[in-house]
Amino acid sequence: MEIKDPLFEGKTIRLSSINYEKDAEIESRWTHDPETMRLLRPEPVRPLTPAQVKKKYEAIEKEEEESKSLFHFTIRLCEDDRLVGIARLNWVDWANGNAHLSIAIGDPADQGHGYDAEALNLLMNYAFTELNLYRLSAEIVEFNEAGLQLFRKTGFVEEVRRQQAQNRSGQRWDVLHLGILRSEWEALAGALEHE
Amino acid sequence: MNENILTGELVRLTAFDIELISEAESRWSRDSEYWRLQAGDAYRPYSAQASKQLFEKFVKENDSTSFPFIIRTIEEDRMIGEIGLDGILWNHGDCFVGIGIGEREFWGKGYGTDAMNIILRYAFTELNLWRVSLNVFEYNPRAIRSYEKAGFTHEGQVRAALNRAGRRWDVVYMGITRQEWQSLNP
Numbered sequence: 001m002e003i004k005d006p007l008f009e010g011k012t013i014r015l016s017s018i019n020y021e022k023d024a025e026i027e028s029r030w031t032h033d034p035e036t037m038r039l040l041r042p043e044p045v046r047p048l049t050p051a052q053v054k055k056k057y058e059a060i061e062k063e064e065e066e067s068k069s070l071f072h073f074t075i076r077l078c079e080d081d082r083l084v085g086i087a088r089l090n091w092v093d094w095a096n097g098n099a100h101l102s103i104a105i106g107d108p109a110d111q112g113h114g115y116d117a118e119a120l121n122l123l124m125n126y127a128f129t130e131l132n133l134y135r136l137s138a139e140i141v142e143f144n145e146a147g148l149q150l151f152r153k154t155g156f157v158e159e160v161r162r163q164q165a166q167n168r169s170g171q172r173w174d175v176l177h178l179g180i181l182r183s184e185w186e187a188l189a190g191a192l193e194h195e
Numbered sequence: 196m197n198e199n200i201l202t203g204e205l206v207r208l209t210a211f212d213i214e215l216i217s218e219a220e221s222r223w224s225r226d227s228e229y230w231r232l233q234a235g236d237a238y239r240p241y242s243a244q245a246s247k248q249l250f251e252k253f254v255k256e257n258d259s260t261s262f263p264f265i266i267r268t269i270e271e272d273r274m275i276g277e278i279g280l281d282g283i284l285w286n287h288g289d290c291f292v293g294i295g296i297g298e299r300e301f302w303g304k305g306y307g308t309d310a311m312n313i314i315l316r317y318a319f320t321e322l323n324l325w326r327v328s329l330n331v332f333e334y335n336p337r338a339i340r341s342y343e344k345a346g347f348t349h350e351g352q353v354r355a356a357l358n359r360a361g362r363r364w365d366v367v368y369m370g371i372t373r374q375e376w377q378s379l380n381p
Contacts, residue, residue, distance in 0.1 A: 042284055042287060042289075043284070043286070044286045093235065093236065095236065095358070096235065096356060096357050096358045096359075134358065134363075135354070135355055135356065137353060137356075158351070159351050159352060159353050159354060160350050160351030160352070160368040161351055162289075162328055162350055162368065162370055163350065163370060164325065164326055164372055165287060165289045165326060165328070165370075166287045166289070167286065167287045167288065172325075177351065177353060177368070179353055179354055179356075181354065181355060
């Protein structure tokens with residue numbers, strides 16, 4: 001790891017900021033797909049207009065500015081800058097070196113290309129080498145099998161299982177909390193570099 | 196059905212009077228041990244005024260998803276702590292509970308467990324929630340025992356989430372579902 005190494009550039013995607021005009025249209029489309037939205041958020045699924053999405057962007061940027069404990073990134077394709085997802089670090093607890101992390105790929109057509117894995121690696125690198133955090137947590141509902149597989153493959157371990165914490169489609173589902181320590185990430189990152 | 200659901204054996208849960216709780220919280224916040232047992236963020240004493248602003252903001256922003264109460268003793272009507280359900284996700288019936296007994300002379304005597312029993316009854320029979328979650332710090336075995344007595348089960352530990360007094364500590368997660376609560380309170 002060197003100072004000149006890019007923090008936000010992956011092979012096919014990069015982490016970027018919000019583009020109010022272009023992104024609101026795309027994110028509004030994502031909110032009309034309940035299946036994907038249910039994987040990403042516990043709140044009731046609800047379609048949003050582009051104007052509502054823009055209002056949300058204002059709230060996000062205000063919170064980033066005021067709380068200093070939220071880092072919100074868009075995930076964009078390197079080749080054409082198209083928005084494909086969101087990557088976030090929130091509830092950064094500076095005194096304890098802890099934060100929550102989430103990754104979302106909004107359109108099912110963009111899933112399965114490894115964009116989420118690349119974004120997760122960039123976000124972890126940012127959290128551990130720029131914010132200098134000690135550990136990261138993620139919450140995933142048990143029916144999100146692809147999400148669980150991604151986090152496990154990346155080195156996260158299951159720490160907490162909150163039984164029956166979600167009710168979707170008339171069934172109860174557990175919510176899993178996964179975590180990774182910086183030392184674990186360093187060991188895995190080191191092993192990859194030497195491959 | 197005719198019992199007062201906010202009254203227990205030793206304590207009762209009363210209205211969340213922001214003036215009163217702000218003054219008390221400022222006094223309790225001088226006790227760093229109390230603070231570190233009930234809050235994960237870095238310790239600092241709060242003035243009554245700062246405390247009031249925080250409570251006012253919290254209540255305003257979380258009105259429909261949080262139910263905070265002041266804990267009072269039945270015997271002397273003394274304010275000894277606070278307890279509240281918050282982060283309610285109504286679509287799932289899930290929430291978190293938080294409790295603090297600020298008056299040290301009431302630690303370890305069953306007052307906290309009694310308050311927890313009352314709020315669980317409120318959560319399951321008035322708000323009709325499905326489950327109640329909590330987290331507690333590894334270095335607080337007295338609280339963990341109290342939650343076990345109220346019926347909470349261990350659901351896992353967030354490793355090394357706290358850095359205090361020069362070492363790392365886990366955060367313990369516990370939970371109770373309505374079914375579990377009903378089988379303990381037939």
